[in-house]
Amino acid sequence: MAVQKILQYPHPILKSPSEPVRTIDDRVGRIIKNLLDTLAASPGVAIAAPQIGEARRIIVCDVSKKMKGKHHGRIILINPVIRRREGKKIVREGCLSVPDYTGNVTRYETVELEGLDPDDRTVRFEAEGLEAQALQHEVDHLDGILFLDRIASLSTDLFRR
Amino acid sequence: MNRFAIITAAGPDRPGIVAGITRVLYETGCNIEDTSMTLLRGEFATMLIVRLPRRMDAEAIEARFDRVRKALGLSLLVKPLSVKEARRVPRPGGHPYILSVYGSDRPGIVYRVTTLLASRGINITDMNTRVIGPTGRPIYVMVLEVDIPRKVRIETLKTALRKLQKAVKVDVTLHPVESAQL
Numbered sequence: 001m002a003v004q005k006i007l008q009y010p011h012p013i014l015k016s017p018s019e020p021v022r023t024i025d026d027r028v029g030r031i032i033k034n035l036l037d038t039l040a041a042s043p044g045v046a047i048a049a050p051q052i053g054e055a056r057r058i059i060v061c062d063v064s065k066k067m068k069g070k071h072h073g074r075i076i077l078i079n080p081v082i083r084r085r086e087g088k089k090i091v092r093e094g095c096l097s098v099p100d101y102t103g104n105v106t107r108y109e110t111v112e113l114e115g116l117d118p119d120d121r122t123v124r125f126e127a128e129g130l131e132a133q134a135l136q137h138e139v140d141h142l143d144g145i146l147f148l149d150r151i152a153s154l155s156t157d158l159f160r161r
Numbered sequence: 162m163n164r165f166a167i168i169t170a171a172g173p174d175r176p177g178i179v180a181g182i183t184r185v186l187y188e189t190g191c192n193i194e195d196t197s198m199t200l201l202r203g204e205f206a207t208m209l210i211v212r213l214p215r216r217m218d219a220e221a222i223e224a225r226f227d228r229v230r231k232a233l234g235l236s237l238l239v240k241p242l243s244v245k246e247a248r249r250v251p252r253p254g255g256h257p258y259i260l261s262v263y264g265s266d267r268p269g270i271v272y273r274v275t276t277l278l279a280s281r282g283i284n285i286t287d288m289n290t291r292v293i294g295p296t297g298r299p300i301y302v303m304v305l306e307v308d309i310p311r312k313v314r315i316e317t318l319k320t321a322l323r324k325l326q327k328a329v330k331v332d333v334t335l336h337p338v339e340s341a342q343l
Contacts, residue, residue, distance in 0.1 A: 044342050066341075092340040102340050130341055137343040147343075 003041045004034050004052035006096045009146060014097055018048075018055040018142045021078045024120050028058065032076055032118055035060045044096045046134035048141035051097050059138035063131045071131045080115035080139055083124070091133055095147050105150040107133045165194070165247035166219040167210050172235035174205040181229040182207070182237075189225055190214035194247070210247055255310040257286070257338040260322075264331030266292055266299040273329050274303065277321060284308045301331075306338070 007014060021028055031054045039047045039060055046061035061075040087109030094102040111132045114124040127135055137147065170182060179198065186193060191211040198207040213222065219241035230237050262274055271290065278285065287306040294300035309318070319335060326333045 046343050092338055094340060094342050096343070130339075133341055134343050137341075 002034065002037055004038045006038065006042065006047070006051050007053055008097050008099060009148075011097075013050050013053060013055055014141070014146065015144045016050070016055060017144050018050050018057045020057050021116070024078065024116070024118065028056070028078070029118070031056060031058055032060065036074075036076075042096055045130070046138045047096065048138040050141055050144075057142045059135070059142065061131065061134050061138060063134060067130045069129055071129075072125060072127065075131075075135070076118050077113065077115040077123070077135075078118070080113050080135070080142070082111050082136065082139055083114050084110075084112035086110040093133065093137060093147055095137070097141075098146060098148060101148075103147055103151040105147050107136050111136060113139075164244055165210060165212055165242040166191075166222065167208060167240050167242055167247075168237065169206075169208050169240075170235045170237040171204055171206040172233055174200055174203050175233070178205050178233055178235070179207070181233055182209070182226075182235075185222075185225050185229055186211060189217060189222055191222060210242070212247075255284075255308045255313070257340070258307050258309050258335055259338055260305045260307055261334050262303040262305075262331050263300060264329070266301040267330070270301055270329055270331055271303060273325060274305075274331075274333075277325055278305075278307060281313050281318065281321075282310050283313065283318075 009015075031049055031052075034052055034054075035047050035049060035058065038052055039045075039062065045063045045066050046059065049056045049058040057079045059075075059077050059080055061077075062073060063071050064073050085108040088106055089109055090104050091107050092102050092104050093107075109132060110126060110128045112124065112126045113135055114122065117123050140146070140150075168182070170178075172178065183193065185191075186209075191213060194210040194212060196207065196209040198205070200206075211222075213219065219239045223237075223239035226235075226237050226239070229235070260274075260278075262270065264270065275285065284307065285305055286308050288303070290301065290303040292299045293302055309315070315335075322333045322335060325331075
């Protein structure tokens with residue numbers, strides 16, 4: 001249980017789909033704890049299990065330090081699925097696994113997510129703004145998708161941070 | 162010793178410009194670092210920062226472009242860069258903002274806006290302008306990405322932009338570029 005090293009591209013796990021969690025056991029509990037510890041020690045607002053080398057469909061997110069509007073605080077989501085997307089927009093984002101760059105990507109202002117919480121209960125909720133953006137970014141990680149895959153034009157959409 | 166160079170080239174757009182330029186780079190052993198290329202109406206323009214091979218300087222590389230330059234009608238320059246110049250990345254000193262300016266086309270819009278920015282130490286990091294609208298009533302559109310130093314007060318800048326807006330008869334919007342670290 002500790003802060004883990006955040007893997008960076010071109011580590012192959014970042015480009016591979018992660019496995020769904022079948023049972024929430026001690027191993028999953030350890031991954032969640034490690035994700036929370038690693039996120040707390042990072043400048044980011046969300047992190048996905050493959051970023052710490054665990055190819056399992058688990059994400060954690062906490063935008064409370066960065067977002068003023070309505071949000072859900074600390075979110076731990078297992079096997080997350082985006083059920084609904086609304087309000088396409090272009091936003092700029094960076095990724096802990098692709099250091100030094102930010103890019104303009106298309107995301108949705110509002111998303112509805114469904115998944116399991118750490119107590120194996122199904123949860124379904126709506127997120128908006130930065131929280132929605134972060135959750136879309138993390139679900140992408142579970143599918144082996146990086147923000148670099150979503151950039152429309154390199155010449156104007158990729159910025160050196 | 163200059164180990165890098167910046168190549169700038171422009172010419173009438175057609176398939177094969179990038180291939181023509183990069184073929185020379187490949188054959189001479191130049192390594193392509195960062196590039197930017199774009200099409201402006203029918204003209205294609207590119208900038209490439211390259212690492213030079215051991216035994217060739219910028220001048221020698223430039224001579225190797227003679228054939229492709231003629232064949233494609235390109236104006237092409239190779240300027241040497243020191244390691245320091247080539248590695249220099251704009252310091253992320255301030256806050257990124259998008260400034261959009263538009264209005265009826267008239268002389269001085271770009272000049273007045275950019276002079277105001279320069280007088281406050283605001284750096285332009287990206288800029289595009291287009292003339293749109295019907296032929297008889299052209300509308301000038303200008304979109305800039307700027308780096309606003311921390312010491313500049315946004316409210317003061319907005320007041321100055323509002324004054325300019327009246328004087329030049331354009332519409333101006335300034336908004337921060339939010340960048341999420343995920």
